[in-house]
Amino acid sequence: MGDAAHVDGRVERGNATRRLVLRRTMDVASVEGLGGLSIGRIAGELxxxxxxxxxxxxxxxxxxxATVRAARSVFVRRIVQPALEVPEGLGRVLLLCDGYLEYSRGRVFPGGCFFIAVATExxxxxxxxxxxVALAREEWDRLVLDTLAGAxxxxxxxxxxxxxxxxFELVALMDMANTTSALFGDESGYGRAARAVRERLRSAAAPGTGAPEPR
Known part of the structure; x- marks a missing residue:
């Protein structure tokens, strides 16, 4: 029993250290890229x-x-899961897009969208x-497409x-809002992107559908 508790405690400490390290590596990579990571650097900083x-x-x-996988988990938890909890339709599309814009604007990662930062790299x-990195981006693009197809x-x-x-257009609008904020410190792109998303959805909405209004 004592040996099992000792092993369990060691595993939990290892898991806690792993979480601590990955939180730091995600933040660093969102600003400096994955190339800025090294075991020695992260160990020293922590x-x-x-x-x-x-x-x-x-x-x-x-x-x-491991950093890419951890960032994907954060992305799914913050953006994807809340959207999938509502029925298919324009409401889900909007929640997905607004969730992404808030994830970027709220600086879940200090460099903005983790995957835009490392995709360029x-x-x-x-x-x-x-x-x-490519697979994570492909999954996001596919999700936006599938959500629109569901609507x-x-x-x-x-x-x-x-x-x-x-x-393609919705993803481009969200990407541009993130880039404008991260590169120039200009937050106005988030509002512009949110309005443009709604305008594009209104133009494609079926007759009689309660199309989203610009905010």
């Missing part, structure tokens, strides 16, 4: 032993991959980290609405 951090991750690449590279299926969007084009 007052941990380098050998202890190495035992948790094993290599810089695994630290980067790894766009022309090859390897496991690039693949993980069309339930009759909130016109049957002839081009949801592929609409998804």
């Amino acid at each position: 007052g941990l032993s380098k050998s202890g951090v190495f035992a948790l991750f094993g290599s810089k690449e695994e630290l980067q991959l 790894f766009a022309a590279r090859e390897g496991a980290v690039r693949d993980a 069309r299926a339930v009759g909130d969007l016109r049957e002839d609405a081009d949801v592929t084009q609409l998804a």
